[in-house]
Amino acid sequence: MTEPPSPRTRLRRGAERGAYDQSTIFEILDAGLIAHVGVQTDDGPLVLPMAYGRDGDTLYLHGAAANHLLGTGNGHDICVTVTHVDGLVMARTPFHNSMNYRSVVVRGKATKIEGPDQKLRTLKLITDHVVANWDESRPVSDVDNKKTLVLEIPLTEASAKIRAGDPVDEDDDVAGPWWAGVIPVETRxxxxxxxxxxxxxxxxxxxxxxxxxxxxxxx
Ligand SMILES: Cc1cc2nc3c(=O)[nH]c(=O)nc-3n(C[C@H](O)[C@H](O)[C@H](O)COP(=O)(O)OP(=O)(O)OC[C@H]3O[C@@H](n4cnc5c(N)ncnc54)[C@H](O)[C@@H]3O)c2cc1C
Structure with missing residues (x-):
């Protein structure tokens, strides 16, 4: 396991499931569909699901120019999480039930992209993240561009956590009659x-x- 990029990204719980290398983090991000984006607002913490795109070690988020969460996040520390659920882990006692998953947590300062050309480039990245569509559609107009807010966040402070495999039960329970195993979960x-x-x-x-x-x- 590589070392975490900062003290606050070091996994304390389940540290053996952590990874900090770019290839693991990028793979999980690239396979994801939505990110949960968290910011601190005046009336409390707010986490919302959003689309995203990645280029190298930068992540991009977009929304309406008036988007509350993105506007609040601009210039501030935000947190972005991407999660894949790969299975329900059914243990011999509910206490040990779990999920198999791959997740990435990104922390860092979000910055608004100002230049219209750079904005357009990042909008294409976000659009094409799930399936390439940008070149198949009506071009985005200057008005569309102006109505859109794009934030970038560096991927330099990120962690991955991966759980795979069977339930981990207590020795005494393993000999018991209760069914134990994994129900795979797939998004198709x-x-x-x-x-x-x-x-x-x-x-x-x-x-x-x-x-x-x-x-x-x-x-
Ligand atoms: C689908 C899913 C379901 C989960 N369900 C539960 C649940 O019901 N209860 C529960 O306690 N935990 C659950 N977890 C694990 C949870 O995400 C935390 O890892 C765990 O709760 C430890 O929390 P902590 O605050 O002690 O983290 P710490 O280990 O103290 O976190 C320190 C740092 O490690 C990194 N980190 C922590 N968790 C993750 C993560 N999941 N992915 C990437 N980086 C991470 C972050 O950078 C964080 O700042 C679930 C995870 C997933 C993906």
Whole structure:
């Protein structure tokens, strides 16, 4: 295990499940669909789910120019978490039930991106994070660009935590009659279908169809 980048990212609970290397962290982020973004607001902590994109060691978040959470986070320390649930771990006692998972926690200062060209570049990154769509759609206008707020956060202070495998029960319970094991959890893409009001002439982009039956990790 590599060393944590800062004292506050060092896993204390379940430290053996931690990883701090970029390849593990980037892999979990790249396979994720949503991030939970946490900020401190005047009326208390707020955590909201959001889309995101990554380029190298920078993570990008976007929203409406008036977005409360992003506006509050600009210039401040925020926390971004991405989670995959891979299984329900059913132990011999509920006390030892758990989940198999991969998660990343990113901490750091969020900064608003000002330049329209740089904003556009990061909006493409966020758009194409799940499935490449930017080049297949109506170009984003200057007005759209102005209506959008983009924050960047460095991925230099991040940790990963991974749990895999069977329940960990107490020795006395292992000999007991209770069932123990894992119920796998998978997120899969379904077959795409056209919008009810679709009358356009462009065919469905191949990359949309190619997702069918795949997990986010395989896309
Ligand atoms: C799907 C899922 C379900 C979970 N359910 C529970 C639950 O019900 N109860 C429970 O106690 N815990 C649960 N956990 C684990 C939880 O996320 C924490 O790791 C754990 O609770 C330890 O918390 P702590 O404050 O003592 O962390 P500490 O070990 O003190 O955290 C120190 C630092 O380690 C890093 N870190 C901690 N947790 C994670 C993480 N999950 N991923 C990446 N980095 C991390 C962060 O940088 C954090 O600042 C769950 C995790 C996942 C992904």
């Amino acid at each position: 893409f379904g077959a795409p279908y056209a919008a009810a009001d679709f009358t356009g002439s462009n065919p469905m982009p191949d990359q949309y169809r190619a997702l069918t039956g795949k997990t986010p990790d395989e896309r």
